[in-house]
Amino acid sequence: MSSDSNRRMVILTDGHSNPLTAKTACSVLRYCQNEVIAVLDTGAVGQTAEQLLGTGGTTPVIADLDSAPDAKTLLIGIAPPGGKIPAHWRPIILNAIARGMKIVSGLHEFLADDPEFSAAAVTAGTELVDVRNNDEHDVANRVGVRSDCLRILTVGQDCCVGKMVVSIELTRDLIARQHQAKFVATGQTGILISGDGCPIDCVVSDFISGAVEKQVLAGQDHDILCIEGQGSLAHPRYSAVTLGLLHGSIPHGMVLCYEAGRKSIHGMPEIGLTSLDVLKSAYESAANLMMPSQVIGIAMNSRLLSAEKAEDERHRVREEFKLPVCDVFRHGPGELTEAVLTLKQQIQSR
Amino acid sequence: MSSDSNRRMVILTDGHSNPLTAKTACSVLRYCQNEVIAVLDTGAVGQTAEQLLGTGGTTPVIADLDSAPDAKTLLIGIAPPGGKIPAHWRPIILNAIARGMKIVSGLHEFLADDPEFSAAAVTAGTELVDVRNNDEHDVANRVGVRSDCLRILTVGQDCCVGKMVVSIELTRDLIARQHQAKFVATGQTGILISGDGCPIDCVVSDFISGAVEKQVLAGQDHDILCIEGQGSLAHPRYSAVTLGLLHGSIPHGMVLCYEAGRKSIHGMPEIGLTSLDVLKSAYESAANLMMPSQVIGIAMNSRLLSAEKAEDERHRVREEFKLPVCDVFRHGPGELTEAVLTLKQQIQSR
Numbered sequence: 001m002s003s004d005s006n007r008r009m010v011i012l013t014d015g016h017s018n019p020l021t022a023k024t025a026c027s028v029l030r031y032c033q034n035e036v037i038a039v040l041d042t043g044a045v046g047q048t049a050e051q052l053l054g055t056g057g058t059t060p061v062i063a064d065l066d067s068a069p070d071a072k073t074l075l076i077g078i079a080p081p082g083g084k085i086p087a088h089w090r091p092i093i094l095n096a097i098a099r100g101m102k103i104v105s106g107l108h109e110f111l112a113d114d115p116e117f118s119a120a121a122v123t124a125g126t127e128l129v130d131v132r133n134n135d136e137h138d139v140a141n142r143v144g145v146r147s148d149c150l151r152i153l154t155v156g157q158d159c160c161v162g163k164m165v166v167s168i169e170l171t172r173d174l175i176a177r178q179h180q181a182k183f184v185a186t187g188q189t190g191i192l193i194s195g196d197g198c199p200i201d202c203v204v205s206d207f208i209s210g211a212v213e214k215q216v217l218a219g220q221d222h223d224i225l226c227i228e229g230q231g232s233l234a235h236p237r238y239s240a241v242t243l244g245l246l247h248g249s250i251p252h253g254m255v256l257c258y259e260a261g262r263k264s265i266h267g268m269p270e271i272g273l274t275s276l277d278v279l280k281s282a283y284e285s286a287a288n289l290m291m292p293s294q295v296i297g298i299a300m301n302s303r304l305l306s307a308e309k310a311e312d313e314r315h316r317v318r319e320e321f322k323l324p325v326c327d328v329f330r331h332g333p334g335e336l337t338e339a340v341l342t343l344k345q346q347i348q349s350r
Numbered sequence: 351m352s353s354d355s356n357r358r359m360v361i362l363t364d365g366h367s368n369p370l371t372a373k374t375a376c377s378v379l380r381y382c383q384n385e386v387i388a389v390l391d392t393g394a395v396g397q398t399a400e401q402l403l404g405t406g407g408t409t410p411v412i413a414d415l416d417s418a419p420d421a422k423t424l425l426i427g428i429a430p431p432g433g434k435i436p437a438h439w440r441p442i443i444l445n446a447i448a449r450g451m452k453i454v455s456g457l458h459e460f461l462a463d464d465p466e467f468s469a470a471a472v473t474a475g476t477e478l479v480d481v482r483n484n485d486e487h488d489v490a491n492r493v494g495v496r497s498d499c500l501r502i503l504t505v506g507q508d509c510c511v512g513k514m515v516v517s518i519e520l521t522r523d524l525i526a527r528q529h530q531a532k533f534v535a536t537g538q539t540g541i542l543i544s545g546d547g548c549p550i551d552c553v554v555s556d557f558i559s560g561a562v563e564k565q566v567l568a569g570q571d572h573d574i575l576c577i578e579g580q581g582s583l584a585h586p587r588y589s590a591v592t593l594g595l596l597h598g599s600i601p602h603g604m605v606l607c608y609e610a611g612r613k614s615i616h617g618m619p620e621i622g623l624t625s626l627d628v629l630k631s632a633y634e635s636a637a638n639l640m641m642p643s644q645v646i647g648i649a650m651n652s653r654l655l656s657a658e659k660a661e662d663e664r665h666r667v668r669e670e671f672k673l674p675v676c677d678v679f680r681h682g683p684g685e686l687t688e689a690v691l692t693l694k695q696q697i698q699s700r
Contacts, residue, residue: 201555209587233639241556243593289628
């Protein structure tokens with residue numbers, strides 16, 4: 001999906017190679033594996049990316065950049081709360097710069113604002129790319145939004161439950177079924193994968209809905225937009241991002257995403273999750289402040305469950321909500337795709 | 351309330367002297383009148399500020415800075431949507447800089463980012479103060495929030511309905527009744543009046559709740575915090591700011607503010623207002639995702655109504671919601687103050 005098929009990336013996850021913290025790495029490996037040469041984690045040398053991160057096939061894990069002499073790009077592969085670069089990564093990044101590699105980061109702390117990194121990049125004549133850097137300064141206007149371009153937003157019970165992945169898998173399935181669908185990226189990883197989008201969590205608050213609206217307007221040459229959700233309405237840290245995205249994209253339908261078995265807010269173990277039931281109502285009420293909208297399906301991330309437990313959970317949630325429920329990896333996104341197409345027909349026939 | 355009682359301000363509202371656009375001017379005149387020398391509006395020379403803006407007493411309206419030779423500060427007195435400086439103000443601002451005056455602005459477009467202004471300020475050896483400029487980069491943590499420090503947030507049906515004024519008047523009344531209350535400013539005008547606070551609409555979205563939490567923690571040497579609300583949960587542009595503030599301040603109680611007679615969103619005449627009833631539920635549902643909270647009173651801005659019509663409206667809204675209702679200017683904030691103190695007692699006795 002990327003706009004640059006020759007990035008030749010090494011993904012840096014050193015010491016942080018778990019699927020939640022290293023979600024940028026995992027998603028880029030999953031959707032752009034042919035552009036990734038290696039994963040750099042000194043503690044896991046000899047493993048494959050698939051063994052270390054659960055995705056990425058035989059992509060090797062290496063200990064240093066000497067093992068990847070033809071790499072062109074070093075990608076910072078993690079997204080920690082607060083978004084700062086781990087201190088022990090500095091020499092690795094400086095080494096990559098000295099080799100003339102492009103450094104790509106989706107962190108809140110910009111590479112270009114770091115005097116040591118930026119001086120080194122000038123010396124080496126290479127580029128520092130901060131995917132989250134933006135200059136969004138326009139408010140939403142609600143002008144020119146097409147009523148016949150279906151907007152589907154993924155919403156979640158928490159951060160890091162798979163909203164981006166659900167939006168991408170849904171888009172791919174719609175395209176496979178001959179629909180003009182587009183994945184609209186709203187976070188750094190989605191942007192790295194798709195080659196466009198807006199890092200909305202790094203937009204100044206007054207302009208978040210405006211920034212999202214711009215993405216919607218830019219995508220309206222398609223018939224269906226699958227918009228990447230962010231955070232959760234019940235997240236103590238990031239609910240503002242979630243609502244700005246919801247009200248900026250004014251979706252016709254929402255897919256509610258959650259991880260089965262999770263008990264507390266990601267990164268805040270002392271704060272319990274809000275129930276799916278309460279959250280479904282909260283999303284629908286909040287969306288309906290702007291435009292009629294409903295949750296049309298539930299995407300279950302069942303990575304913590306056995307196949308049997310996952311079936312039980314799927315059955316339970318289907319019964320509770322009377323909605324399509326699936327794990328897009330385990331079951332494929334088909335049921336959700338059909339719910340999207342049903343909604344499209346309903347809206348067209350109004 | 352300001353930390354600097356010797357600002358000797360001229361407030362610039364030239365061509366924009368109506369109480370909605372010039373709300374910064376109006377509020378600074380109302381709460382810091384002794385620091386204001388004049389209002390600059392070439393179209394209204396000879397009037398008083400009271401005549402022009404409905405507040406500010408005999409403060410004169412002047413045509414140019416020659417009429418205020420001992421002024422020390424030029425305050426940009428407007429808050430337009432998007433926050434840009436009107437083009438015809440540039441020569442006025444450059445003249446003020448050349449005179450060595452400090453320029454204070456609450457706009458999104460920073461004075462310091464303007465090459466012409468910043469060069470002129472260096473030449474003149476004077477200061478450009480962008481109240482909205484901030485470097486908030488901390489997420490909310492929910493650690494150390496005192497359960498016995500009562501947090502009251504003003505929430506609204508729209509922007510520009512008087513949330514800041516209600517929070518200030520409530521604080522003053524609580525202080526007059528011997529309570530340790532503090533007004534917590536969250537917007538540029540509130541900051542100009544109080545001398546501290548955080549311009550939350552200009553904080554990067556991921557950190558808005560964290561920035562608000564910091565203000566709460568800093569104010570907890572008081573018993574009651576009256577937190578200035580922003581925007582509206584039903585505002586197509588600014589709802590993210592509203593929710594970030596709501597979830598960052600986790601208020602025990604909310605005062606719902608509206609302007610009687612207003613029909614559509616401020617600055618978006620084609621979009622009708624959401625009813626108070628729906629909004630009251632929306633605020634309570636959203637707040638309760640974090641902590642039990644309720645609307646404890648309604649602040650009616652009745653500036654568009656006659657005294658008689660205002661009484662009718664007050665009666666009608668009281669009947670509908672069974673809550674205290676008042677216009678803090680017309681009736682004083684007493685009923686709301688009592689609702690706050692009742693809530694305080696209820697929480698203490700739990």
